[in-house]
Amino acid sequence: MNKKELISEISIEFGLSKELSEKVIDSMFSSIMQSLKKNKILKLQKFGKFRLVYGTDGSDKYASIKYYPSKKIATRVNGNFDNLRKVKLKPESEAEKLESQDRETLKVLKETLVSIEKDDVQGIEITKEEVERVLISEDLIKLHDEITKKGKDEPDKTGLWR
């Protein structure tokens, strides 16, 4: 909606000419600004509150108008998210942190494997095992050993960790 539409609505509703309704609307908003300049706060029932704020921007002072909508308007506008509340989570323990990191790295590995399988490289055949060996670094192997506490003597069934 813009000023023209407002003017036409008012002129239709109250039987005034467009020029007259424009003058009324202009005087309305200019008196709002004058009252804001004088009192700095203006409250309008069922609409909200306007507040004049001065700030410093280097050497000059600038003025801005802050608008605080009424409860009805604010809840209607935020209708999609009105039922959501803040959620507090407990702090993560160190073991949980390591587990979550490990899960994330495995996720990334799986995604890269899938992307490599999809891409066709001409004349080069790459096996899945070779790719997995290339992607897995020594740090990850150490981390895996620490988490699972597997000894060196234990046989590796998957054939990946070499």
Add this chain to the structure above:
Amino acid sequence: MIKADLVKRISKDLKGLKIKSKKTSKIFSKVFELISKDIRKRRVVQIDDFGEFRIRRHEMRITYRKDKTKVIIPPRDIVEFIRSENIEVFLKPTEK
């Protein structure tokens, strides 16, 4: 300042146009009713030489408190008012 004071001021400005104060009060209420209707319908309302009302979304974010607890703040839609540039000069504080 309340609505009645504003209406008095407006009817003073419109003295020569023969509009009663009751009518100006009704027009005043109607204007803001129309604006709030459009805001509730999530439409942008632009008024020349005054400002613009629009809806802005604050996305979901995660913050941390001093005791290291994570707080997830949900997304929110708010009504934002941006004043028009040409009224800045009028609103500047007068130097004493």
